[in-house]
Amino acid sequence: AQTVTQSQPEMSVQEAETVTLSCTYDTSESNYYLFWYKQPPSRQMILVIRQEAYKQQNATENRFSVNFQKAAKSFSLKISDSQLGDTAMYFCAFIHGGATNKLIFGTGTLLAVQP
């Protein structure tokens, strides 16, 4: 069974500093996608960044980047120059690229950006 583990229930960072959120996953498949979603109090899941497993290069989206270690099954999110608007729940998620197309989420990390 595929699982996603986020070992940090809560994190705090000062505005303008850098923070890294951890995620590990378990799968026997080789074709899959990984995501980080942000969920503010409005409840809507917002995609932050995605990574295809077949790509060796780490994905980057402005202040957000990932450290994808396929052999270690690790997918951490780095947020640079943290802003107050980054305060939210962050979920790591995995989807298999084959027929079983369900997105599996971790338990989330609550990130608080302090002024």
Added chain:
Amino acid sequence: GAGVSQTPSNKVTEKGKYVELRCDPISGHTALYWYRQSLGQGPEFLIYFQGTGAADDSGLPNDRFFAVRPEGSVSTLKIQRTERGDSAVYLCASRPSNTGELFFGEGSRLTVL
């Protein structure tokens, strides 16, 4: 609008009642998902539709839960004989058939008294 729309935004009901939650996906998205998110938890998969058919309903917790998508667009999640443990936010997402990204709605918060 251009996003996934869910109604109602909030629903309060009494134990034992029947509830329907509606999801209107992004136009043209063939895949549709329902998730349940309890307080402080990550979303749990319930059911996935590809077109009109349920391709994977392995996450439905019991036979009180049922979902339909008769025309391959709008979907309705139906919960019979609601229990207090059904209280959660029910999230819907849609996805184009050939990409990995899911687009989520804002969810329907169900409270069973």
